[in-house]
Every structure is written in C-alpha cells, then in structure tokens.
Amino acid sequence: MIWYPYTQMKTMPEPIKVEKADGVFLYTGKGRLIDSVSSWWSAIHGYNHPVLNAAVTRQLEKFAHVMLGGLTHDPVLELTEKLADWLPGDLDYCFYSDSGSVAVEVALKMALQYNVNRGSGRNTVLALKNAYHGDTFKAMEVGDDEDYHFAFPTKRGVIHIPTKVDALQAAFDAHGDELYCMIVEPLLQGAGGMKMYGEEFLHRARALCDKHDVLLIFDEVATGFGRTGNRFVADKVLPDILVLGKALTGGYIGHAVTVANRRVYNGFYGDDPRLGFMHGPTFMGNALACGVALASIKLFEEQTYTDKIRRIEEIQQEELSGLVDERIKEVRVAGGCACIEVYDPAVLKGFADYAVSRGVFNRPFGNIMYAAVPYVIQEEQLRTVLGVMKEWFLRG
C-alpha cells in the first residue's frame, strides 16, 4: 500500500496514473494533461528532456552513486565549481543533501554550530509568519503553517514575524543579540499560501543582521532558478547561507544544496576536529543528481530562461489582471508563478477534476489556486492553463 502525501487516505481521490511524460505534458489514463505545477515546481525544463536524459545516461554508464565520505568524483566537483562561479558573492561552499527539508536542517545546524564554534550562546531563530521550510522537525518549527503542521505545535526558540519592516525592527530591538540566524523564503512564500512581499523588507533584514551579527539564510528551494522572475533572489540581496532544491536537478532526481559564504565556512575551519560540521546524508552529492543538475544549469544559461520567465509573467498579468469575482480575495503574479487566493477553500472543491477535463493538471491547496508552469511552455499552452483557472470563476 502506498501512503500518499498530505492526504487523508480514506477520502483521497484516485491518483492519476502517468504512463509517459514529455515536454509540458503528462500522458495519463485521463488523457494528455499540461502539467501546470511542474511536479511541485521542479520540472522547469519539462519532462523527458534530451539534454538532461543524456546527462543521466552518460553518468550512469560510469556509476550511479558513490559516498562522499572519503571519496569524490567529477560530477560533484564540476557542479560545485559551477555553483561557486554562478551564485552571487562568496556563496562558494556547497553542502549537498537529498531533499529541501534536509538542506534547511543543514542550514539551521550550520548557523547554530557557527555560533557554538565561536563561543556564543545564541539560541533563537527569527522566521516569518506563513513560512514553509519543509516537513522535518526543525523545518516545521521555523515554518508557520497550520495546515501542514498542526499536530506538532512546539516552536522552541523561534520567533515568527510578519513581513513588515516595523515588526522586523521591533524583533531585532528586542531579541537581536539572542538570534543565531534569520531564515526566510525571499519575496515569495510558497506552500504557506503563495504570499508575496517586497524587496525592501529583505534589504532591511540584511542591514539588521549585519548590525546584530546574525546569519541570514535564504530558503530558495522554491524561489530559486527563476521562479520569482529573478534568477535567484540572492542576486538582489545577498544571504550568508542559500538553500536550493526542487528545480536544482530540473526535476529529475531529489537533491538539494546548502551553500555557505566564506565567513560561515571559516567558522568551522581549523585544527580542532570538534569545529567540523557533523552532518552527512548517505546520498549527498549523488553522481546522477549532480550530473543532471549541471546540465540543467547549462540549459538555464544557454537558453536565456530569464527572458522566457519574463514572457510568462507578462502573459499571466495579461490573462489574470482583469479577473474580478466576489469569491476571489486577490490575484498575484510574480515571474513564473501565478496565484488566485479565494476567501473560502470550498470554492476550489472540484477544480482539480474540472482542470483535468480541460486537459490541465493542477493541484490547488487550501484557499490557493496556482500555476508554476515549466519554463518551456508555449504561449498557447500557458493561455490554456490560465484560461482554465479563469473559467472556474467565469462559467458561473
């Protein structure tokens, strides 16, 4: 028996079986569907991509995986060199893991031990209301999402603030010297309700973290690789630790990376073994994952994806900006992401089935209907996706 995610098994609708996937399409028992959520934001180049397939096959002929303890290999060396080169500032030190949640745990452990290593007793994390950072324990604690985590209410050593500059200032005034880090999903909070906020908040956060000697962590597991219209939000405001996942491997293999700057890295560097970072997922730096991640980044660069994303954003604005309905609270668009927030989650009941009947796979959550399409989507396919979302409200 498969135990499916985020669901009551007793009332779960039958999952749609995928036979084949190619480009933006899932070929299923219910026909050919445009995937409007890119397999949880990861499949940015679409499915069955020849370049990514070749990267996996090429590496598979050599070996699939070797441990990173005591061993290393070309795919992980090359990906690391690329990331160090490609990512802004001195975000150069890559710690790999198998999922976004673990990569967030790694970032938080890194920040805490960085402070322990320098003899500091700081014990508090500053985080955001409506945050989602994954489903493991510390990730849940820094998260703030009742729908996911209501059964696990403890929030030890975490302060949650709204994305407002005055709340930020107040938190630092009161707790600045207790904080070992601040963690945010920059500009766009995904699973916590697709909330968007301005860059000014991040600039203030950076300044206050500097003033109070607090590490700033960007969880760009969802926002990274262009989703907000920026390549990375870290291009605009530089964090001390950057977490990437989801689209890192173009949706091929679960993998993530926690990238630290030189200051953080140096906090662990020395002759004393006890200063070292004690973490090591079995499958960290998996050779297939690193090989396909490198190929994915090259595609992203060569094919000017930021232009593609800008075009997606324009079309989303065009299609959705005029949408007014008494059931709709707000329509929000940022980069490769569009969202319709309704007042009452019941309004979205039945939408997933309706979308399938119109050739689109979509998966609303709570009171949020959204699209995070593969960047390779054609204009008319995108208009189909957005059209189906609109029709749900317009057809009466």
Ligand SMILES: *Cc1c(COP(=O)(O)O)cnc(C)c1O
């Ligand atoms: C999805 C997500 C995670 C968790 O990643 P997994 O690979 O599912 O563990 C963490 N942070 C953010 C912002 C995410 O969107």
